[in-house]
Amino acid sequence: MSSAVMSAGGAGAPAEGKKLFPLRKRTGTAAFHLSKDAVDFGAEDLERLTEKQAVMLLAETVWGSTKEMNCPHCGTFDAHYFYSRELRWKCKCCDKKFSVTSKTVLADHKLSLVKILKIAYSWANGASGKPALQLRRDWNVGYPTVFTLVHKLREGLLRGFNVGVLCGVQEMDGMDINGRRYREKRNKPQGGGGAPKPAIPAHLLKPKVDQETGEIHGPPVPPKHGKTAKQPLDRRILLVMRQRGVAKGKGAVATRIAIAKTESAKTVTEMAKRYASAESVICSDEDPSYAAFARLFAQHKSIAHSKAYSGPDGANNNQAESFNWRMRRAAEGIYLNPSNKYLKDYAAEQAWREDTRRMSTGKKLKHLFRVVLSVGLSAFWRGYSHGRHREEELLIEGNEPAKGRGRPKGWKPRPPR
Numbered sequence: 001m002s003s004a005v006m007s008a009g010g011a012g013a014p015a016e017g018k019k020l021f022p023l024r025k026r027t028g029t030a031a032f033h034l035s036k037d038a039v040d041f042g043a044e045d046l047e048r049l050t051e052k053q054a055v056m057l058l059a060e061t062v063w064g065s066t067k068e069m070n071c072p073h074c075g076t077f078d079a080h081y082f083y084s085r086e087l088r089w090k091c092k093c094c095d096k097k098f099s100v101t102s103k104t105v106l107a108d109h110k111l112s113l114v115k116i117l118k119i120a121y122s123w124a125n126g127a128s129g130k131p132a133l134q135l136r137r138d139w140n141v142g143y144p145t146v147f148t149l150v151h152k153l154r155e156g157l158l159r160g161f162n163v164g165v166l167c168g169v170q171e172m173d174g175m176d177i178n179g180r181r182y183r184e185k186r187n188k189p190q191g192g193g194g195a196p197k198p199a200i201p202a203h204l205l206k207p208k209v210d211q212e213t214g215e216i217h218g219p220p221v222p223p224k225h226g227k228t229a230k231q232p233l234d235r236r237i238l239l240v241m242r243q244r245g246v247a248k249g250k251g252a253v254a255t256r257i258a259i260a261k262t263e264s265a266k267t268v269t270e271m272a273k274r275y276a277s278a279e280s281v282i283c284s285d286e287d288p289s290y291a292a293f294a295r296l297f298a299q300h301k302s303i304a305h306s307k308a309y310s311g312p313d314g315a316n317n318n319q320a321e322s323f324n325w326r327m328r329r330a331a332e333g334i335y336l337n338p339s340n341k342y343l344k345d346y347a348a349e350q351a352w353r354e355d356t357r358r359m360s361t362g363k364k365l366k367h368l369f370r371v372v373l374s375v376g377l378s379a380f381w382r383g384y385s386h387g388r389h390r391e392e393e394l395l396i397e398g399n400e401p402a403k404g405r406g407r408p409k410g411w412k413p414r415p416p417r
Contacts, residue, residue: 156374171242175324237262282301
């Protein structure tokens with residue numbers, strides 16, 4: 001059918017007065033992912049790597065050289081002796097031997113570096129993550145092994161990537177991440193068109209006048225009255241701050257995250273002062289928790305989402321909302337409601353994914369190990385398989401003791417009948 005017939009009211013033309021559903025505005029990210037610049041390193045390249053080549057790849061990534069580096073034991077920078085058979089170096093000053101993973105979160109690893117690179121490559125290139133169970137199936141390793149490995153990667157990102165003060169135009173937002181949504185939907189049918197027409201809520205009805213006494217009986221209090229006292233104890237708020245890029249259409253360039261119990265003036269102010277300079281311009285929604293920002297920063301812009309997505313002066317927090325969608329997809333669709341104890345680790349992972357979304361596969365893998373291997377020994381996962389677990393939940397209000405989801409101490413399997 002010709003275009004003339006189509007435009008004249010053919011089968012493919014929309015009906016009179018009706019508009020097509022608006023598609024998402026193209027930002028250029030999809031074009032990058034489909035270009036040849038997006039993929040410069042793949043699974044075949046990993047398959048061809050020998051163990052020595054993997055060591056040299058990480059050495060070049062972490063130290064910037066395969067010959068000169070800092071000794072992790074004494075800090076001496078020199079061209080240390082290299083032992084090809086052991087794939088280790090010997091310090092010219094303290095005579096101690098070290099490898100590329102010595103004194104890092106991957107210290108004393110049992111897997112080969114080639115296998116670690118393969119698992120990390122597969123994990124890093126997931127759009128919003130990849131669960132440990134899937135990685136176990138893909139690479140034929142034990143679940144505790146791969147679970148600990150990816151959490152060490154998250155720890156490296158949390159301690160080495162989610163740091164530093166931002167300066168510029170920052171967008172802030174908070175969202176419920178645990179405790180509320182799954183309780184609303186659990187064991188309840190979702191969707192369907194056979195539901196009765198919803199009635200007007202009682203708290204929206206007009207007050208009634210008693211004909212005998214003349215007393216006025218108002219409607220009951222609204223459902224949100226006293227909602228703070230009704231919130232589940234395990235409800236958490238994900239606070240996110242994103243710095244706008246100066247290049248038009250390129251989105252945000254830096255992300256910082258924090259976990260809080262409430263989206264209050266105290267928590268949002270604490271996060272803003274921790275990650276934003278006083279010269280920054282903060283954009284947020286109309287939540288009154290952000291009211292104090294006008295006194296703390298160069299400027300504070302707010303947008304009422306019930307009226308518009310963006311204000312005429314550029315006030316919006318759409319980049320922060322975009323991150324919330326990615327985190328929601330990861331928490332509910334991929335990792336299936338991670339525990340509050342490690343919620344900040346998962347959020348740091350998503351922040352890294354957002355900020356490296358326009359990196360090629362090879363650059364992203366190198367960036368991951370450059371950050372992860374720069375934070376020293378693991379503070380949370382060293383000795384995890386031997387019962388040494390992190391006991392605290394990392395909150396913006398201050399760390400608090402947290403309960404794990406594993407088996408309680410003293411648990412024993414039920415004897416067979």
